Amino acid sequence: MRISAIITRIIQQMKRDRRTLALLFLAPLLVLSLMYFIFNSNEASVTLVVSNAPAPLIDKLKETDFTIIVDNDFSKKQLQDKEYNGWLAVEQNVSKLTLLNDDPSLAKALTMQLAQILQPTQASIGSMKTDYVYGDQDTAIFDIFSPMLIGFFVFFFVFLITGTALLKERTSGTLERLLATPIKRSEIVAGYMVGYGLFAFLQTIIIVLFGIYVLDIVHVGSIWLVLLINMMVALVSLSLGALLSSFAASEFQMMQFIPLVIVPQVFFSGIFPLDSMAEWLQNIGRIMPLYYAADALNGVMYKGYSLSDIIVNLSILACFAIVFIMLNIISLKKYRSL
Amino acid sequence: MGNQAISIKSLEKRFQHKQVIAPLSLDVPKGQLMGLLGPSGCGKTTLIKMIMGMLKPDSGTIQVLDLNVPHKQLLNDIGYMAQSDALYTDLTGEENLHFFAKLYSLSKAERIERVAYAASLVRLTDDLRQKVENYSGGMKRRLSLAIALIQNPKLLILDEPTVGIDPVLKKEIWQELIRLKDQEQKTILVTTHAMDEAERCDQLAMLRSGHIIAQGTPQELKEHYQAKDFDEVFVKAGGDVQ
Ligand SMILES: Nc1ncnc2c1ncn2[C@@H]1O[C@H](COP(=O)(O)OP(=O)(O)OP(=O)(O)O)[C@@H](O)[C@H]1O
Numbered sequence: 001m002r003i004s005a006i007i008t009r010i011i012q013q014m015k016r017d018r019r020t021l022a023l024l025f026l027a028p029l030l031v032l033s034l035m036y037f038i039f040n041s042n043e044a045s046v047t048l049v050v051s052n053a054p055a056p057l058i059d060k061l062k063e064t065d066f067t068i069i070v071d072n073d074f075s076k077k078q079l080q081d082k083e084y085n086g087w088l089a090v091e092q093n094v095s096k097l098t099l100l101n102d103d104p105s106l107a108k109a110l111t112m113q114l115a116q117i118l119q120p121t122q123a124s125i126g127s128m129k130t131d132y133v134y135g136d137q138d139t140a141i142f143d144i145f146s147p148m149l150i151g152f153f154v155f156f157f158v159f160l161i162t163g164t165a166l167l168k169e170r171t172s173g174t175l176e177r178l179l180a181t182p183i184k185r186s187e188i189v190a191g192y193m194v195g196y197g198l199f200a201f202l203q204t205i206i207i208v209l210f211g212i213y214v215l216d217i218v219h220v221g222s223i224w225l226v227l228l229i230n231m232m233v234a235l236v237s238l239s240l241g242a243l244l245s246s247f248a249a250s251e252f253q254m255m256q257f258i259p260l261v262i263v264p265q266v267f268f269s270g271i272f273p274l275d276s277m278a279e280w281l282q283n284i285g286r287i288m289p290l291y292y293a294a295d296a297l298n299g300v301m302y303k304g305y306s307l308s309d310i311i312v313n314l315s316i317l318a319c320f321a322i323v324f325i326m327l328n329i330i331s332l333k334k335y336r337s338l
Numbered sequence: 339m340g341n342q343a344i345s346i347k348s349l350e351k352r353f354q355h356k357q358v359i360a361p362l363s364l365d366v367p368k369g370q371l372m373g374l375l376g377p378s379g380c381g382k383t384t385l386i387k388m389i390m391g392m393l394k395p396d397s398g399t400i401q402v403l404d405l406n407v408p409h410k411q412l413l414n415d416i417g418y419m420a421q422s423d424a425l426y427t428d429l430t431g432e433e434n435l436h437f438f439a440k441l442y443s444l445s446k447a448e449r450i451e452r453v454a455y456a457a458s459l460v461r462l463t464d465d466l467r468q469k470v471e472n473y474s475g476g477m478k479r480r481l482s483l484a485i486a487l488i489q490n491p492k493l494l495i496l497d498e499p500t501v502g503i504d505p506v507l508k509k510e511i512w513q514e515l516i517r518l519k520d521q522e523q524k525t526i527l528v529t530t531h532a533m534d535e536a537e538r539c540d541q542l543a544m545l546r547s548g549h550i551i552a553q554g555t556p557q558e559l560k561e562h563y564q565a566k567d568f569d570e571v572f573v574k575a576g577g578d579v580q
């Protein structure tokens with residue numbers, strides 16, 4: 001009842017605040033699209049040359065968006081000259097995939113779809129060996145960090161909006177006034193989590209659907225898992241934003257948390273390879289929620305992980321959220337000891 | 339016991355070595371309208387926040403309606419109006435009232451009735467559908483007062499309720515406060531700087547530098563200080579401490 005009073009109030013307030021709604025729902029799409037165009041400027045069609053493939057495999061390949069050329073007498077030199085994207089040579093035991101890899105994201109899309117197609121028929125064509133004309137398998141850009149980008153936007157915008165909303169409640173004295181009513185501290189926190197959580201949920205759905213269906217970000221795994229991870233990210237960010245707002249005296253001070261809390265997390269979420277970092281630096285990454293979120297999102301979207309593969313990451317995110325929520329409830333003691 | 343709505347014993351509070359409430363004892367009898375007077379910065383708001391349980395005293399005890407502060411039940415029984423308006427300015431007056439009414443778990447029918455009553459009391463019925471950010475200062479004050487009354491509490495604690503309210507409306511509000519006290523046996527504690535308001539209280543307590551320097555009916559205080567009106571009492575009482 002009291003929780004729902006807070007939720008209703010938050011919805012009323014948000015509905016009237018058009019700008020905040022726009023920031024929440026449109027800004028991430030805008031930035032995401034921009035990055036997409038910067039990193040993926042030529043979305044040319046993918047051409048794949050196939051040699052010695054059995055007929056059923058060729059049929060299957062033709063169902064994809066790829067342009068398929070069947071040529072049983074092909075060479076790496078020809079691939080390079082004609083600038084086709086890839087060449088799949090099926091042999092007795094080992095199939096060989098040669099990728100031009102001039103555009104890593106195209107090469108990545110190709111490998112990923114091939115892997116999916118070949119999986120059930122793996123036995124018939126044996127294992128696959130991948131060879132690159134340019135670069136190697138580590139050259140992907142947008143595809144690799146676009147899953148993490150989705151998580152980052154959810155985190156960033158939810159953090160900003162709940163942080164400032166709760167801050168306004170503190171500075172205007174309404175929070176203190178609220179605590180002069182019989183509401184429990186936990187009810188306030190719950191009301192906030194659910195109220196803003198609803199908006200975060202909507203935002204997450206919009207970002208994920210936009211990323212996957214409009215921008216065509218590669219995703220191998222389940223879209224439900226992607227949503228689940230992002231919801232967890234939103235919850236962590238909600239509770240962290242609410243908590244940190246109690247250490248800020250003004251909106252400007254709230255902004256100062258961005259370089260302190262948000263930016264460092266980006267460094268540890270997969271843009272830079274973690275393996276090559278010093279041990280102590282890697283350990284710093286482990287205290288950051290986005291590190292686990294990015295790991296899980298990459299796993300699901302890029303590698304096709306299932307729930308059981310990311311359950312550890314999800315649990316760690318849940319722990320972050322629970323700890324932050326508890327700290328929020330405790331921090332309200334400042335206004336009322338009950 | 340039993341006759342006091344508020345009973346404060348050797349209460350002390352300091353902010354960073356600054357003694358704001360010196361050891362202080364004060365009783366507010368049930369069913370009375372008690373006025374708390376004193377110069378700016380003497381600790382009235384601090385005292386009220388401690389009675390509300392929003393500030394923790396350094397030492398001493400406070401009992402409200404025979405319960406030790408802080409107590410959960412008291413949050414239901416006390417109607418509180420803070421010195422600075424704490425309203426959701428992006429909501430309408432009506433939404434503010436309904437929001438607070440819900441926090442007191444009033445049923446929908448009760449809520450509609452209480453919102454209508456509280457709004458008409460402070461003459462805001464016609465402005466309820468406006469956003470609070472478009473209210474004048476006095477309108478915001480009146481809305482805060484309406485919120486303090488929303489759950490029909492036994493005890494009202496009002497921190498300078500009539501600042502910024504015009505004399506006609508101020509008179510009406512005081513008539514209603516006195517009616518609430520007389521007919522509904524409410525206990526009311528108000529702080530004020532207005533001497534005409536002080537005159538209408540049953541009991542007055544004068545606070546200065548954290549001490550209660552005088553307490554009694556308005557008549558008693560006037561006689562005590564041999565003053566014609568309250569401005570004079572205030573000035574003379576102020577002189578006492580030095
Ligand atoms: N949170 C705080 N931290 C430090 N000092 C404080 C705090 N709150 C109040 N004070 C100090 O305590 C003293 C009493 O303040 P209080 O607000 O109780 O005065 P008041 O009697 O209500 O004044 P006014 O009539 O102007 O409202 C002031 O000197 C003020 O500076």
Ligand SMILES: [Mg+2]
Nearest residue numbers: 382383384421
């Ligand atoms: Mg005051």
